[in-house]
Amino acid sequence: MSAILSADDLNDFISPGVACIKPVETLPKQAPEEINAYEVTTEDKIHRENAPPAQISLTDCLACSGCVTSAEAVLVSLQSHSEVLHALDSQPSIALSYLANNHGAQGQDGKLFVASVSPQVRASLAATYGVSETRAGWMIDQLLGGPEGLASGGKHGNGFTWIVDTNAMREANLVLGAEEVAESMSRDTQSAPSDDGASITTPKKPILSSACPGWICYAEKTHPHVLPHLSRLKSPQALTGTLLKTVLSQRLNIRPDQIWHVSLMPCFDKKLEASREELTDIYWRPSSPNSPTQTVRDVDCVITARELIMLADTRGIDFPNLPRRPLSSQIPFPDSTISAFLSTKKHRPQASEAGTSGGYLHHILQTQLFLHPDSTLTSTRGRNADVVEYTITSSTSPTPIFKAARYYGFRNIQNLVRKLKPVKKSRLPGGRGQASKAGGGMDYTYVEVMACPGGCTNGGGQIKVDDVALKPETAMNQKEWLNRVDEAYYSMTESEGEDEEGDSKMADDPLDNEAGDLVNRISPSYVKGILDHWASSTGIDLQKLVTTSYRKVESDIGRVGGAENERVAELAGKLGGGW
């Protein structure tokens, strides 16, 4: 799962699969690269353009140590720090003057570079350089957008025009997630959703969080029976991508493929998420006869905290010594309402009970507590620290109002998917048939699922304790290191705000609203207002913007033609010393 998909040792964690996974996905075509007639085309570059669908022969199969992951390996290698540099050097930025005025940049060539940054990446860098999470964010801003950062070099001196925090859209996800749960609670179970996972608006109970791409990949490949349970909401990364592409292309009058969006994430599997066909412009672009046939991803490239350091190193930028202050001048985002939402810093602090993976479950629990003022929340630790069960009970009734749980880590996910397996009657012959408690039994309404033990701050792309040169007296193990990263994650506090320069906009802080509906420091009505504004101003249905779908990834084994597959599997099994 997540820890694995580093380009360094791709095939070692996910094991060689018995069967080839049939649909090796064809990637959405990359934006055509400007051909420079005088530039020697490197092999590296040829490879990067449109990876063809893989053809798998038996020879390949026998030579391969992980055919299931090979398609993923390609996807991951297409998104690296060098890919970021390549994109920056590919075309000049759209001139800032066009962005600043109100006429947009229609007809202008060039690209608009935008970035989004997850709080876990900031926490990882904060722990590494011993700074606060806010300052780590400023360092990232300086690298991506500042004059001493990426813009100081490269072919066109390009930097990133806008750098946004994925926390904003995470809050949108929280509000929508609480709604999704409320809907599923009020909905009668009579309309059982179909099993294909697609085209359903409300998931089956228990709703399982869908923000973790490692978990989604695993579920689609191995446990299709859980797909109807997955939350239909896009992850914060995907929401941010859709927001940036829709709003910017519409306001600036440019094509979505002129916007190049990199996302900074704690996890390699986010690259796989970014490659999903479901998260491209064909899902939201209004169809018009002259619309381009290519699909454009909402997130063009994902890099991790470690890759960000490599990015700086490759360009010879001294990352630790970049100014630890906000960018001095930023072009205002071309939509003031959304701009205010994206830059709101005041509602960022995270309660430590929320965990380090976005706090989806926490917000849903807080919403339920808000709806039932007399109720109390109790939590019970499961077999290990990565399983926690939450129960909300009202003072007036012994039966719980709401039950939910957190399942992190591969081993715990095993137990979750097993419990969700549809149980058939008389599983066992004879009178003891009902003895099986393994299947079907789950009274949770919501489960927050993450592939990494410890959650997202422990993502595979984060800086590890071994990467950091610590003085011997401060030596620590990975566990202690992780605590430090978690601390940084929770340290996003308002107190830091005092040295945020020029934040006079705080006066019209959206959280000073009068709605009085603050849940978990988030105002659902405010967030809903922003989302409605997003939908109406872009003319796209909100459901299209914020939801996605999942599909079973078919495996060939045991299907028609199974004999041949069995034979291939037998032969593949000879690797590793035979039986």
Place this chain on the structure above:
Amino acid sequence: MPSPFSPPNISLPLNPRPFLHLPRLAHSTPPTLPLLATCSSDKTVRIYSLTTFTLLSTITGGHKRSVRTCAWKPNLKGESVLATGSFDASVGIWRRYDTDDLNPRPVVVPVDFDARDENIDEYDEEEWRFAVVLDGHESEVKSVAWSTGGNLLATCSRDKSVWIWEEVGEDDFETIAVLQEHEGDVKCVAWHPEEELLASASYDDDVRLWKEDVDDWGCVGVLRGHDSTVWCVQWEGATPDVYGEVEGQEVKEKWMQRREASGPRLLSCSDDMSIRVWRRNPKEKVEQSRLSIIRTGSSEEDWVEETRLPVVHSRPIYSIAWSKSGRIVSTGGDGAIVVYEERWKQPNTNAENPGVGAQTEGIDKGEANGEPQTNTNGAESMEGVIGEGDATTDANGQGVTNPGHESPLQETEWVVVAQIEGAHGVFEVNHVAWAARRDKNGGVGPEQEELIITTGDDGVVKVWTLDI
């Protein structure tokens, strides 16, 4: 060469068809019942009686590909539980109420994991019932093992992972660990007889040890040394049995003390044709001092190669077993079955000891194979070890010292006491196990006779007696 083996006193044709793959044995016979389980590439598991050597039941239809491994759950009364691991990547749990009726009753139990809910109208109280399928491995399951207490089940697979399952309720298993440190196909798992410590052997040439620390299972030791695939790991029984006599009681006591401190030893066999014995270096008792800044909570284990068994096999060694009485049996690609015994070392003998047979085939191979071996013992000296010279009298003169281990620090030595070539004709022997003899004397008494059971690629299960 005279052989102490009686000719196979019984052979059970497993399947008339030629095998693509191999029938294999359950590692154990159930403690209370004289049963033997074998599994096969024909996707079946067959249960035989060890009192009558007849087929009792055949479990078919559950697994979609070869069944590679099976294991009896220990510590049960009134019911037998069998775990099976298959190349179809699944693990099955099967149950049967024990009955006194162990007469031949070849009943076929059709079970289909997918269609298990249909067509099961008749239910035979006395037959094998499918209970649970454990899914999770991504490719062929190679070995399954129950912990001594029976509450944990370990499984391993070509997907390079070792899984640990806990039975949290009847037929309800939870995954409590997925251990992924091996870099190749994991061939075998085996539980320590007294502790919740698991050993695994892999295509990556390593043996790994696993233990739970707080609530996370992790690797606590890597046993490196084999030059090729480690096919099998086996633990010594709770109490060791060293043969022969030793003069000088303090040597024996010292050895026993050290054995006591280390606990049961671990045995591994490999494609490199060696069999190695590993011993734990007991941890120094940490003194409760005020200087307790140093973390003492480490669960790392320190294991060393204690010795190697005499080299006899000329092809990869697939299977080894350590008997209750302390003997070891090995078999493999050369079709040979070899039995070894640990004896108190004789003084002043070593290579010159005629009984040790330095000129035998075994030792030649050992030298040909012989890399420099490190002396893994501590600094104890080995004064005054005297025996009765009994080692020279073994039946076939095959006693062989372990080349490279003539160290005076070694109180004991392993000698070959029996050997038979071509046990399954020209076929490879894929598995070997010990069982108590139950067909005579009712299987009771202090001097319980031990049988050796082998399965070959010829599809035959053979039962051997040992006359030494």
